[in-house]
Amino acid sequence: xxxxxxxxxxxxxxxxxxxxxxxxxxxxxxxxxxxxxxxxxxxxxxxxxxxxxxxxxxxxxxxxxxxxxxxxxxxxxxxxxxxxxxxxxxxxxxxxxxxxxxxxxxxxxxxxxxxxxxxxxxxxxxxxxxxxxxxxxxxxxxxxxxxx
Amino acid sequence: xxxxxxxxxxxxxxxxxxxxxxxxxxxxxxxxxxxxxxxxxxxxxxxxxxxxxxxxxxxxxxxxxxxxxxxxxxxxxxxxxxxxxxxxxxxxxxxxxxxxxxxxxxxxxxxxxxxxxxxxxxxxxxxxxxxxxxxxxxxxxxxxxxxxxxxxxxxxxxxxxxxxxxxxxxxxxxxxxxxxxxxxxx
Numbered sequence: 001x002x003x004x005x006x007x008x009x010x011x012x013x014x015x016x017x018x019x020x021x022x023x024x025x026x027x028x029x030x031x032x033x034x035x036x037x038x039x040x041x042x043x044x045x046x047x048x049x050x051x052x053x054x055x056x057x058x059x060x061x062x063x064x065x066x067x068x069x070x071x072x073x074x075x076x077x078x079x080x081x082x083x084x085x086x087x088x089x090x091x092x093x094x095x096x097x098x099x100x101x102x103x104x105x106x107x108x109x110x111x112x113x114x115x116x117x118x119x120x121x122x123x124x125x126x127x128x129x130x131x132x133x134x135x136x137x138x139x140x141x142x143x144x145x146x147x148x
Numbered sequence: 149x150x151x152x153x154x155x156x157x158x159x160x161x162x163x164x165x166x167x168x169x170x171x172x173x174x175x176x177x178x179x180x181x182x183x184x185x186x187x188x189x190x191x192x193x194x195x196x197x198x199x200x201x202x203x204x205x206x207x208x209x210x211x212x213x214x215x216x217x218x219x220x221x222x223x224x225x226x227x228x229x230x231x232x233x234x235x236x237x238x239x240x241x242x243x244x245x246x247x248x249x250x251x252x253x254x255x256x257x258x259x260x261x262x263x264x265x266x267x268x269x270x271x272x273x274x275x276x277x278x279x280x281x282x283x284x285x286x287x288x289x290x291x292x293x294x295x296x297x298x299x300x301x302x303x304x305x306x307x308x309x310x311x312x313x314x315x316x317x318x319x320x321x322x323x324x325x326x327x328x329x330x331x332x333x334x
Binding site for chain 2: 019020040041042073074076077078080081084107109110111112113115119122123135
C-alpha cells in the first residue's frame with residue numbers, strides 16, 4: 001500500500017478572505033489553524049472542500065498539537081454545517097492522539113454568536129473555549145484578516 | 149391598466165414620500181446573484197452601522213437578510229413572461245418604532261408549496277428554547293440537501309424570536325408566490 005508523505009512546508013495554508021468567505025490560515029510554527037472573518041458563501045461545499053482536503057493531509061503527519069481559533073462575525077446556515085464537519089474531523093485527530101484546543105471568539109454583545117459557540121459544545125465532544133472580545137479587538141482582528 | 153402603465157403614471161415624489169413614511173431602508177426587486185447578494189449585504193450592514201441601534205439587533209437583521217437572499221438565490225423560479233428575467237424576487241428592509249421588518253417574496257412551484265407551508269407551520273408554534281433544540285438536532289442529524297436544509301428557515305425563526313409570518317398566494321396551476329414577513333424587535 002502506497003503511503004503518502006507530507007513535508008512540513010506543504011502544510012502551510014492560506015485561503016484569502018473575501019466579502020463572503022473567511023481567511024483560513026494554518027501556521028506550522030505554532031500549529032494554529034485560524035478562521036477569521038465571515039462565512040456566508042452560496043457554494044459552501046465548494047468553498048470548504050479544499051480545507052477538508054488539507055485536513056486529511058494534516059492528519060497524515062499525525063500532529064502533536066493543534067490549536068483552532070474561530071473568529072467569525074457572520075455565519076450562514078449552510079456554513080454552520082460545514083464548520084461542524086471540520087470540527088468533527090479535528091475531533092478524529094484528537095482521538096488519534098493530537099492535543100487539540102478549540103477557541104470560539106465572539107464580539108461582546110453579540111449574544112447569537114455566543115450561543116452558536118455554546119451550541120458547538122453540544123455537538124462535539126472536544127471542549128470549546130468561548131471568549132468574548134471587545135468590539136475594538138474583534139474589529140482589529142477581522143480587519144487584519146483582510147490584508148491577506 | 150398594466151403594471152408598467154401604473155408605474156409610469158406614478159409621480160416619483162409620491163413613491164419617495166411613501167418610502168420615507170414606511171421608513172424603508174432598502175428595497176430590491178430582481179434576480180439574486182452571488183455578487184449582488186454580497187453588495188446588498190454590505191450596503192445594509194453599513195446602513196445599520198450608522199444607527200445607534202443595539203449591535204444584537206443590527207446583526208440579527210443582517211443575518212436574516214443573508215439567509216433570506218440565499219434562500220431566494222437557491223430557490224428562484226424561472227418566469228418566462230416576466231420582463232425582469234428569470235426568477236423575480238423582492239426584498240425590503242424597514243425600520244419601525246419597535247424594531248426592523250424584513251419582507252421577502254419569491255415564486256415557488258406548487259409542488260414545493262406544501263412542504264414549505266408545513267415546515268413553517270411546524271416552526272411557528274415552537275418556543276425559543278424549542279427552536280434552539282430543533283436547530284441543534286437538525287445540525288446533529290446531518291440534515292442537508294443540495295439547496296440547503298431548511299436550516300435557513302430555522303435560523304431566521306431563531307434570530308427573530310419566531311416573529312415570522314408566511315403567506316403563499318396561488319398564481320397559477322404551477323406557481324405560487326411565497327412571502328415572508330420577519331420582525332426583529334429591539
